[in-house]
Amino acid sequence: MPPVDDLPEQLRVRRDKRARLLDGGTDPYPVSVPRTASLAEVRERHAGLAAGEETDDVVSVAGRVVFQRVTGKLAFATLQDGDGTRLQVMLSLAEVGADALAAWKADVDLGDIVSATGRVIQSKRDELSVLASAWQMATKSLRPLPVLHKETSEETRVRQRYVDLIVRPEARAVVRTRAAVVRSLRTSFDALGYLELETPMLQTLHGGAAARPFATHSNAFDIELYLRIAPELFLKRAVVGGLDRAFEINRNFRNEGADSSHSPEFAMLEFYEAYADYDVMAARTRGLVQAAARDALGCAEGAEVAVLADGSEYDLSGEWTSLSMYPSLSEALGTEVTPATPRADLVGHAERLGLGVKPTASAGKLVEELWEHLVGDHLVAPTFVRDFPLETSPLTKSHRSVDGVVEKWDLYVRGFELATGYSELNDPVVQRERLEAQARLGAAGDDEAMPVDEDFLRAMEVGMPPAGGVGMGIDRLLMALTGLGIRETILFPLVKPEA
RNA sequence: GCGCUCCUAGCUCAAUUGGCAGAGCAGCUGACUCUUAAUCAGCGGGUUCUGGGUUCAAGUCCCAGGGGGCGCACCA
Numbered sequence: 001m002p003p004v005d006d007l008p009e010q011l012r013v014r015r016d017k018r019a020r021l022l023d024g025g026t027d028p029y030p031v032s033v034p035r036t037a038s039l040a041e042v043r044e045r046h047a048g049l050a051a052g053e054e055t056d057d058v059v060s061v062a063g064r065v066v067f068q069r070v071t072g073k074l075a076f077a078t079l080q081d082g083d084g085t086r087l088q089v090m091l092s093l094a095e096v097g098a099d100a101l102a103a104w105k106a107d108v109d110l111g112d113i114v115s116a117t118g119r120v121i122q123s124k125r126d127e128l129s130v131l132a133s134a135w136q137m138a139t140k141s142l143r144p145l146p147v148l149h150k151e152t153s154e155e156t157r158v159r160q161r162y163v164d165l166i167v168r169p170e171a172r173a174v175v176r177t178r179a180a181v182v183r184s185l186r187t188s189f190d191a192l193g194y195l196e197l198e199t200p201m202l203q204t205l206h207g208g209a210a211a212r213p214f215a216t217h218s219n220a221f222d223i224e225l226y227l228r229i230a231p232e233l234f235l236k237r238a239v240v241g242g243l244d245r246a247f248e249i250n251r252n253f254r255n256e257g258a259d260s261s262h263s264p265e266f267a268m269l270e271f272y273e274a275y276a277d278y279d280v281m282a283a284r285t286r287g288l289v290q291a292a293a294r295d296a297l298g299c300a301e302g303a304e305v306a307v308l309a310d311g312s313e314y315d316l317s318g319e320w321t322s323l324s325m326y327p328s329l330s331e332a333l334g335t336e337v338t339p340a341t342p343r344a345d346l347v348g349h350a351e352r353l354g355l356g357v358k359p360t361a362s363a364g365k366l367v368e369e370l371w372e373h374l375v376g377d378h379l380v381a382p383t384f385v386r387d388f389p390l391e392t393s394p395l396t397k398s399h400r401s402v403d404g405v406v407e408k409w410d411l412y413v414r415g416f417e418l419a420t421g422y423s424e425l426n427d428p429v430v431q432r433e434r435l436e437a438q439a440r441l442g443a444a445g446d447d448e449a450m451p452v453d454e455d456f457l458r459a460m461e462v463g464m465p466p467a468g469g470v471g472m473g474i475d476r477l478l479m480a481l482t483g484l485g486i487r488e489t490i491l492f493p494l495v496k497p498e499a
Numbered sequence: 500g501c502g503c504u505c506c507u508a509g510c511u512c513a514a515u516u517g518g519c520a521g522a523g524c525a526g527c528u529g530a531c532u533c534u535u536a537a538u539c540a541g542c543g544g545g546u547u548c549u550g551g552g553u554u555c556a557a558g559u560c561c562c563a564g565g566g567g568g569c570g571c572a573c574c575a
Contacts, residue, residue, distance in 0.1 A: 069536090073532045074531090094532080110525070144526075147509095147536085148524090149524075212574090260569095419575095496565090
C-alpha cells in the first residue's frame with residue numbers, strides 16, 4: 001500500500017473519514033452494534049403494509065449501504081444483507097435529530113456497514129423502511145463499491161470475489177446452489193447407507209488417474225510427496241477393509257491446463273459400492289444427479305430440468321441414453337472398428353480427420369480420441385458411453401462378455417464428461433500386470449502413467465469384494481446444473497498473481 | 500505451450516487518419532422532509548498495464564514483458 005498521500009482521491013477521502021470518526025471519539029469498527037433482526041426477518045414480519053402505514057415495532061437492523069438518497073432534512077439509504085435482501089432506512093430530522101443526521105451525511109459512504117434502530121414503517125411512496133431514531137457505523141469501508149448497475153470485469157469477479165458477492169446476485173446464488181448440491185449428495189448417500197471418508201491428499205505415489213501431479217516436500221520425513229490426483233487407491237483399500245459403501249467429497253489437484261472446464265484444483269466425488277457393478281453405479285449416478293437437481297434447483301420429481309445461465313433449458317429427467325464406444329465410433333466413421341482393429345488403421349483414420357497423433361498413443365487411446373472427436377463432442381443430452389478400450393483403463397475389470405474392452409462408462413452431459421464409472425478390477429495378479437505396464441509407459445516418457453503402488457497391490461491381494469466405483473466432478477455437476485464455466489462455480493478459483 | 504484479442508479516472512466505457520485524454524455512475528461543495536440507480540448547480544480526480552523505440556507530436560504505430568478473454572493442444 002503506497003503512502004496515504006499517493007492514494008487515489010476516493011480512497012484518501014474514506015481514510016480521512018475514518019480518522020475523523022476516531023478523533024471524534026467514534027469507533028469506526030465497534031465490537032458490536034445493535035441488531036435485533038435480519039433485513040429478511042423485517043420484510044417477512046411486515047409484509048403487506050399500506051403506503052404511509054406506521055407500526056410500533058422497533059427493530060435494530062444492520063447492513064451494507066448500497067444506495068443513498070439524501071435530501072435536506074430527510075435521508076434514505078438502502079441496506080443490503082449478505083443474502084442480498086435489501087431494506088430501506090430513513091433518517092428524518094424530526095425523528096433522529098440534527099446531530100445524528102449531520103453525522104450520517106458527513107460520515108456514511110456507499111459500501112459502509114451501518115446499524116439503524118427505529119420503528120418499522122411503510123413510506124409514503126410505499127417502501128418498507130426502518131425510520132431511524134438512532135444509527136451507528138458498524139464498519140467503515142475504505143474502498144468504493146463498483147457501480148451496482150454494470151457488471152464488473154470478469155477478472156475483478158474472480159480476483160475480488162468478496163466484491164462480486166456484494167455486487168452480483170448471480171454470484172451469491174451460485175454459492176448457495178453449490179452448497180445445496182453438496183448437501184443433496186450427502187443426503188442421498190446417507191439414505192443409501194454410504195459412509196463419508198477422508199483419505200490422504202498428500203501421497204507418496206500419485207495414482208488412480210492419468211494426470212500429472214503437483215509435487216511437494218515433507219520436511220519432517222524428508223521425502224517427496226504429491227498432492228493427490230485421485231482418492232481411488234485409498235478408497236479401494238477402504239473397501240478391502242470392509243467399508244462396503246464409501247464416498248469422499250474432496251479436492252483433487254492436477255498439474256495440467258486450465259480452461260473453462262478445467263481447474264488445477266477441483267472438487268471430486270468418488271464412491272465405491274461392494275457387490276455392485278458399473279450398471280448399478282450408472283443407476284446410482286443418475287439418481288444422485290437428479291436428486292441434486294430437485295434439491296438445489298427446486299425441480300419436481302420426474303421433471304428435473306435445469307434453467308441455465310443463458311436462459312436455455314437442459315433436461316436431466318427420466319432414463320438417460322446409453323451407447324457403446326466401438327459400435328458408435330464405427331457408425332460415425334462409416335467403417336467397422338473393434339478392439340482388434342490394427343493400430344495402423346486407427347492412425348490412418350485419425351490423420352484423415354486431421355487429428356494430431358502422438359507417437360506414443362496406443363490403439364485404445366486412438367479409439368478414445370477418434371470417439372471424442374466424432375461422437376463425444378456432439379453429445380448434448382445426458383449419455384452413458386460404455387465399454388472402453390482396455391489399455392487406457394488400468395484399474396477396470398475386463399468386460400464379462402466382450403473381448404478387448406473394459407466395464408467402464410463415461411457420462412457426457414452438455415458435451416463434457418461429468419462422471420466415469422467402473423466395474424472395479426479386483427484380480428490382484430491382473431492388477432499388477434496392468435500397473436507394471438503403466439510403469440513401463442512411465443519409464444518410456446509418459447508423464448501421466450501411474451507408478452506401481454505396492455501397498456495398494458498388497459491390499460488387492462488381501463482381497464477386494466466385487467465392486468463398482470464412480471468419480472464425478474462436483475464443479476462439473478454445478479456446470480451441468482447452472483450452465484456456468486468452472487471458474488464461476490468455484491468460489492475462489494486459482495488465478496495468476498497480479499503483477 | 501501456440502495463435503488471436505483486450506488492458507484508459509474508484510467502477511463501466513469513449514477518444515476519427517498519430518494532433519489539447521472525455522462521459523455516466525462514484526467522490527467533494529451547496530440546495531432540497533418521501534426518495535427508489537433521487538434530483539438540481541458547481542468542483543476535483545489520470546504512471547492511458549510496465550519498459551524500451553519511431554516521430555515535431557504516441558492512449559493510438561513498432562519491439563519486449565505482465566495480466567485478462569477467446570480458440571487450439573493436453574486433461575476430467
